Amino acid sequence: MPQLTEIRWHARAGQGAVTAAKVVAETALAVDQYLQAMPEYGPERMGAPIKAFTRISSEPIEIHCNIENPDVVIVLDDSLLDIVDVAEGVHDDGVILINTCTPPEQIRGKLGVADSVRVACVDASGIALDTIKRDIPNTPMVGALIKTTGVIDIDTFKGLLAKNLSKKFGQEMIDANWASVDRAFEEVTVS
Numbered sequence: 311m312p313q314l315t316e317i318r319w320h321a322r323a324g325q326g327a328v329t330a331a332k333v334v335a336e337t338a339l340a341v342d343q344y345l346q347a348m349p350e351y352g353p354e355r356m357g358a359p360i361k362a363f364t365r366i367s368s369e370p371i372e373i374h375c376n377i378e379n380p381d382v383v384i385v386l387d388d389s390l391l392d393i394v395d396v397a398e399g400v401h402d403d404g405v406i407l408i409n410t411c412t413p414p415e416q417i418r419g420k421l422g423v424a425d426s427v428r429v430a431c432v433d434a435s436g437i438a439l440d441t442i443k444r445d446i447p448n449t450p451m452v453g454a455l456i457k458t459t460g461v462i463d464i465d466t467f468k469g470l471l472a473k474n475l476s477k478k479f480g481q482e483m484i485d486a487n488w489a490s491v492d493r494a495f496e497e498v499t500v501s
Contacts, residue, residue: 314369316377316459319362320396321386323351326448330384331362334452336472337462338366346371359394366461382459385409385435386447397421405458407498409434409447412430414501430458434490441490442483449487453494465479 317334321327328349335347351358361378379399379424388410390396397406400423407415407430414429421429432454436446442449449471456464468491472484 312467314365314367314371315382315459316380317364317366317376317382317455317461318380319364319384319386320390320394321360321362321448322390323355323360324356324442325386327360327362327384327386330386330448330452333470334367334462334469335364337467338471339494340466341463343368344371346374348376350376359390363495380404382407382455382461384441384451384455386451388412391417391420397416397423397427400427401427404428405430407432407454407458409451411436414499418501428458428500430454430498430500432494434494437490437493437497441493442486450490450494453491454498456491457495457498458500464491467491 319327319331324394332347335345340343344367349362351360365371381401383396383400383406385396385408388408402424403426405428411433414431417431419431433444436451437450438447439445456462468488471487475484499501
């Protein structure tokens with residue numbers, strides 16, 4: 311049976327959600343999976359709410375639209391919980407992963423999701439500030455995604471991340487990003 315995983319990303323412009331959606335898709339491609347990655351935004355200013363989408367499949371993907379019923383929802387900014395219904399359409403056995411210091415049990419109550427939906431939380435902004443010295447939580451969020459879903463392989467992702475970062479940055483920044491992935495992988499909590 312073909313395996314299709316659909317991921318919807320919620321963030322504010324400038325937090326790296328579109329980049330993360332693409333790198334997760336490229337990681338799947340590196341292991342012979344099929345993929346789609348696309349943003350949904352217009353001429354938003356920095357900080358405006360945006361969405362991005364990733365599809366990963368073992369078979370060719372023949373649908374070409376936004377994701378309405380995601381298997382995974384990733385929220386890079388918990389302030390969006392007050393203005394966007396991030397849980398909209400999520401599968402009953404889905405995962406909602408949020409960049410927050412708030413425990414998953416409290417977030418679950420705020421979202422009002424079924425008990426079968428796994429809610430995962432990680433302080434990706436804190437990890438990013440500690441490791442890469444900037445509040446760009448996309449890389450640690452992918453580390454948490456890998457831990458909570460296993461949808462991509464961590465070593466393959468880190469290899470592709472190094473390749474992409476080496477175009478602009480030195481080994482110190484690559485090491486810092488790897489550290490952010492590893493920390494988020496270890497620190498994510500799930501309810």
